[in-house]
């Protein structure tokens with residue numbers, strides 16, 4: 001199974017999270033890089049792509065992502081499983097909290113992409129997000145909030161890494 005972590009990060013928070021995730025997943029991860037360095041066609045060569053994307057400008061994608069997401073919207077993702085993680089700020093941007101996951105997912109879900117790593121909303125104080133699913137009970141991926149609760153980041157990443165490995169093992173028992 002080929003796995004990549006690809007991130008975009010303006011102040012480095014999501015980049016650090018990507019590195020922590022990489023350290024936990026170890027050699028299961030073949031590539032961990034900035035989104036500028038992995039094209040949509042490159043992503044098609046992986047079974048699993050973990051996307052690290054923060055949210056900026058009140059409900060907009062972090063600046064590295066838009067050209068890549070446009071490219072991704074034009075590919076067939078039926079053989080690729082995605083997971084989302086990324087930083088936001090639930091206090092100052094409480095109604096666009098981690099919108100980035102939803103913005104990307106809306107482009108690739110219609111192209112057959114599969115998703116692992118949905119995450120419960122319990123424990124987060126926010127009013128709205130484009131990244132909600134399952135009757136607003138879950139986020140599409142793992143929200144991290146280094147601006148307000150950085151002390152929870154490491155344990156959230158560790159728990160999410162365990163969860164996605166479990167989900168991948170269920171999808172493909174040989175992994």
Ligand SMILES: Cc1cc2nc3c(=O)[nH]c(=O)nc-3n(C[C@H](O)[C@H](O)[C@H](O)COP(=O)(O)O)c2cc1C
Pocket residue numbers: 008009010011012013014015054055056057058059060062087088089090093096097098099146147
């Ligand atoms: C001008 C500005 C707009 C922001 N807009 C949002 C937003 O809409 N939703 C959100 O969850 N976080 C928002 N944030 C918070 C950032 O996503 C947060 O600081 C994050 O840690 C940045 O991660 P990065 O360094 O990986 O890019 C915003 C921050 C700034 C300064």
